[in-house]
Amino acid sequence: MRAAFHTFGCKLNQYETEALASEFRNRGFSLVPTDQSAEVYIVNTCTVTSRSEQKARRLIRKISREHPEALLVVTGCYAQLNPAEIASLGENVHVVSQEDKASLLDLPAVFEAGGKIETVPVGASKAPSGHADPFRYRVDRFSYHSRAFLKVQDGCDYRCAYCRVPLARGRSLSLDPDLAVQRAGEIERGGYREIVLTGVNLTAYRWGEIGLPALLSKMLAGTRVIRLRLSSLEPEMIKADLADAMRDPRVCPHFHLPIQSGSDAVLLRMRRRYRSDRVRRAVELLREVKEDPFLAADVIVGFPGETEEDFQASRRLVESLGLSKLHVFPFSPRPGTAAEHPKDPVPERIRDRRAGELLRLSDTLHERYKERWVGRKLEVVLEREGSSSEPGVWRGLSQNYLRVLVEGIPGQAGRMGALVQTVIDRAGDPCRGRFVGVL
Secondary structure, three states: OEEEEEEOOOHHHHHHHHHHHHHHHHOOOEEEOOOOOOOEEEEEEOOOOHHHHHHHHHHHHHHHHHOOOOEEEEEEHHHHHOHHHHHOOOOOEEEOOOOOHHHHHHHHHHHHOOOOHHHOOOOOOEOOOOOEOOOOOOOOOOOOOOOEEEEOEEOOOOOOOOOOHHHHHOOOEEOOHHHHHHHHHHHHHOOOOEEEEEOOOHHHOEEOOEEHHHHHHHHHHOOOOOEEEEOOOOHHHOOHHHHHHOOOOOEOOEEEEEEEOOOHHHHHHHOOOOOHHHHHHHHHHHHHHOOOOEEEEEEEEOOOOOOHHHHHHHHHHHHHHOOOEEEEEEOOOOOOOOOOOOOOOOOHHHHHHHHHHHHHHHHHHHHHHHHHOOOOEEEEEEEEEOOOOOOOOEEEEEOOOOEEEEEOOOHHHOOOOOEEEEEEEEOOOOEEEEEEEEO
């Protein structure tokens, strides 16, 4: 039998899809792309933006129309919040909430026994929340990524005015640190050279007295060579103890900060827990412990009440910090949030003009950052061969998040997931580099 998967949204969703795909593969299913025929399709949805929901609806309709006899399962955050809307997209659509997504790990066994989706024991292996254990996911071999992912946190206790994710994911929960170390060791022994630690709000990790800094130290002590990459970090939680834990050379010098705005007035209306001076201090700490790290940031433009001066404050903050790249989100009201019905909306033409300005600034900052690394050595995880016409050329990702086309890799060293030392010869998209050796 064949199974196809499609993921919308964050690295956490990607990890959960990988775990589902791993279980299907281990039960004898062949994994195929969603544009091919399969008996089972699983679409893992996102609700961060209305556009992500629109893309999901389009794909679900397409699969349902082209494969009416197949089982089409839709799960994820969008499925959690709008199940009836999704169920109406096709007669073969079965909606499984985000809360019960981990129960889909039982689905391959149900198929083996000749059962159907209705017989899946939704809510089995329950956590204290009363729903499927959010940390039940395990991956022995990643199907869609050359780097490994590990979920150590889920949910969020924040209630930012624009964000719908806590409504779908619930309160903050954390993985037992001993289990986290055990799973990291298993990943390392499986031959992977990088783990991306994921969570909805990674800096909210808490197990008793153990926070993210202590977890990071335990994971470094419990592994030997694998490098660790952290997903998004809240600016107000980047303090001296976390910075010290990130000094270790095995922690990748690449950080993502959801700063959202450089205007203190806008941050207040967004219900963020910091102001612009705290963002500056967070960046200072990161640069104290890492040499020229890649610093990406989320910025929302056009939040209700954002004046031109507010926008220019965001631009000034980004430029003064010398960030490496921006992820720009034009504001759109999300159902169930405090900003769903704004009293002072920013006109779309102004919002879109501001987004365009920041995107152009992001391109400039990104090029500057890449140019600074020309002539220097980087460690690159190989992801896939560059092209059949260029033997010995592979695409990969450096520890500081540069996409690199590595030339001159000997046959025995060229494999997905290998870690190689590379000299960057030319900036670009991707950068070009020369193979130096295997690490």
